[in-house]
Amino acid sequence: MTTTANPDIATPRPAPAGRPGIAAPVRVRRDWAVFALIGLALFTAVTWLxxxxxxxxxxxxIARSAEAALGLHVAMLRSELEKQRSLPFVLAQDPDVRAALGAANDRQRLDGINAKFEALSQGTRTAVIYLxxxxxxxxxxxxxxxxISFVGQHYAFRAYYLQAVDAGAAEFFAMGTMSRRPGxxxxRRIDGPNGLLGVIVVKVEFDAMEEAWGRFAETAFVTDERGVVLLTDVPEWRFRSLGPLPESDRAAVRESLQxxxxxxxxxxxxxxxxAGRPDAVVATLPDTRGPAPFLAVAAAVPSTGWTLHLLAPTMPAAGRAAFDTRLIAGLxxxxxxxxxxxLLYRRHRALGHAARQAAAQAELERRVAERTHALNDANQRLTGEIDERRRVELVRQQLQEELAQANRLAILGQVAASVAHEINQPVAAIRSYADNAAVFLDREKPAAVRDNLAIIAGLTDRVGAITQHLRAFSRKAANRIEAISCAAAIExxxxxxxxxxxxxxVRLAQDLPPADVRVVAERVRLEQILVNLLQNALDAVDGLPEAEIRIAVNVEGDRVRIAVSDTGKGLDPATMKALFIPFATSKPAGLGLGLVICQDIAREFGGAIAADNRAEGGAVFTVTLKRAP
Structure with a gap:
């Protein structure tokens, strides 16, 4: 309010003796009443808005957090699918599987395939593998x-069989006819010289992943092209739909028993x-008494026709945020x-007694202190919550970066320790020659100093060659297949x-042709195959006396064979049989993927890898590649 020259308020006239002033108190009460009404209306409007x-x-x-969680869920689902998609492809190439299709009455052979499938199912955590x-x-x-064994059951009516026969491969989500479990x-179709031999099928179930989703605050579910729920952390929602299905779709699903x-x-x-938001929904979960508000986000799952949905609960977070904001705005x-x-009080303060003025001032200061203290407490709580959220986000980002960094450095770490001694020797020699050069310099022998410096330069070239090759080997391959030197890759x-x-x-023997031979390959990945075979050979002869490893290169027409042999104990029949099966290994700390990856690389080059035992003892691995013109 503005100060006016109203003599009744600003400069009250003294009241007659024995009678208190009446005009000033009436105006003061009226001003305070107006102020209270305006303040109450303002306070109500601000806190409400x-x-x-x-x-x-x-x-x-919540929406941003749900988007981040959606990305993690999609990554989990895609990772699980990609991990299992290679298994039917590998099994379709397995000679034992093909032989079993050609000898369906050979019970001993089929029992072997059953045992192999059983071991693979346990090792790869698939639900079932069947042929x-x-x-x-x-x-x-x-x-x-x-x-509930599938052996002897007829599945020609299932869509995954029909699609595999027609298209070569299929992916189909359905309820199991025997197990009554979804997956x-x-x-993948298996062909022989005369056409179709059979179909290999791998069933993947997602119980563990759904259980992991259940530990998140958000409710997750995956729908197919029709909007039918396939995967969810709410079991009661499985095989329900986002909306009413057309009767034709319902009839087709019923008929297929999908x-x-x-x-x-x-x-x-x-x-x-x-809610006033397009992504706001209300949903009723089985463990709730009624509908609850959620924010719905969705994303397509790459390489599938599926869509992953997340329902992020908005209560009580939204209500708490509204209360906190109203509290802060009100304060x-x-x-x-x-x-x-x-200000109003100061304007009216001249109308009161000095003691009343002091008391009123003290009351005002007390009230301001209380309000300020409450406001500071609210701000500190809000600041603490923001800092905690930022810290959690930073920790999450750091964990992701450390995981990516560990993955990039794993293969380089396997060879870094083995070349450390190789680098330490020339470094120690450099130090020694540098000390000698200083002595020769003091004795005024420049020729000896120059010789020592030349030796130091040669040693630094040696260290540089080793580290340069380490960097080249650790660099991501260019995937450019071309004519390369076989001898250079071996070196x-x-x-x-x-x-x-x-x-x-270990004694190293090399049997290389007099002329350089060029093969069709990619330098870094061919070195990766050879390093893997040499490392396996070194493991085979570890601790044996007079151990020897031999590298031989033979040219036979348009083919070049690189053989890596050792004088170890050789390969027993069980190990020989499982050499190129994923996750099958005889090493306690091995993953069983090294030779499988090498075989895939060789096949990409148009070649192959074979293993055998030498007559004089030990094993030999032969890499066959195309000879470059």
Whole structure:
């Protein structure tokens, strides 16, 4: 309010003796009444309008958090699918599987395939692996020992069999006819000289991943092209749909038995018209008493026709944020009103007694201190929550970066320790020659100094060659297949393995042709194959006396064969049989993927890798490649 020259208020006239002033107190009470009405209206409006602002801000934070969680869920699902997709491809190439299809009445052979499938299923955490003949009858399965064994069951009516026969491969999500458990069926056609031999099928179930999703605050579920729920951390929602399905779709699903006898009823999810956001929905979970508000986000799962949905709960976070915002806005408004009240009070202060003025001033200061203290407490809590959220986000980013960094450095770490001694020797020699050069310099012998410096330069070239090859080997391959020198690739592999050869006192013999031979390959990846074979040979002869490893190159027409042999104990039949099977290894700390990866690289070059035992003892691995013109 503005100060006016009203003599009744600003400069009150003294009241007659024995009668108190009447005009001033009446005006003071009226001013305070107006101020109280305006302040109450302002306080109500500000606190009411602050609620939606705080709620919208909280919903924005929830939406961003849900988007981040959605990315993690999609990555988890895609990783699980990609990990299993290679298994049908590998098994379709397995000679034992092909032989079993050609000898369906050989019970001993089929029992061997059953055992192999059983071991692979346990090692790769797949639900079941089974082999169908050309008629669609299962002749071998990983669950052959179980009461619900698939062996002898007929699956020609299943979509994954029909699609694999027609297109060569298929991916199909359905309810198991025997196990009554849902999962993805990955199938691949196996052809022989006369056409179709059969179909290999791998069933993947997602119980562990759904259980992991259940530990998140968000509710997750995956739908197919029709909107039917396939995967979810809410079991009661499985095989329900986002909306009512057309009767034609329901009839097709029923006829195919894809989802068994599931009701295909719509999910209890509806748009939340009161929220004012297109992504706001209300949903009823089985463990809740009624509909609850959520924010819905969705993303397509790459390489599939699926969509992953997340429902992020907005309560009580949104309500708490609205309350906190209203509290802060109310405190700020009260503080502002307190300031205005102080001004108004000062304007009226001249009308009161000096003692009343002091008491009123003390009361005002007390109230301001209380409001300020409450505001500071609220700000500190809000600041603490923001700092904690930033810290958690920073920790998450650091963990992701450390995981990526560890993955990049794993292969380089295997060879770095073995070449450390190789680098330490020339470094020590450099120090010695540098000290000698200083002595010769003091004795004024420049020729000797120059000789020492020349030797130091040669040693630095040696160190530089080793580190340069380490950098080249650690660099991502260009995937450019071309004509390369076979001898250069062998020498590059030996640079990385020669320190270990010396440490184990292993004799290295090389049988190379007089002229340089060029092969069709890629330099870094060919060195990767040779390093893997040399490392395996060194493991085979570790601790043996008079150990020897031989590298031989033979040219036979348009083919070049690089043989790496050792004088170890050789390969027993079980190890020989499982050499190129993923995750099968005889090493305690091995993953069983080294030779499988090398075989895939050789095949990409148009070649192959074979293993055998030498007559005089030990094993020999032969890499066959195309000879470059």
């Amino acid at each position: 602050a609620g939606p602002v705080g709620r919208d801000r909280a919903l924005g934070d 169908l003949d050309r008629s669609g009858t299962a002749i071998a399965a990983s669950n052959w020992r179980e009461p 993805v069926y990955l199938s 989802y068994g006898a599931a009701p295909l009823e719509p999910l209890p999810i509806a748009p939340d018209a009161d 700020v408004t009260l503080l502002a009103l307190a300031g205005v009240a102080a 590059g592999a030996l640079i990385l393995t020669r320190p270990r050869l010396r440490r184990q006192s």
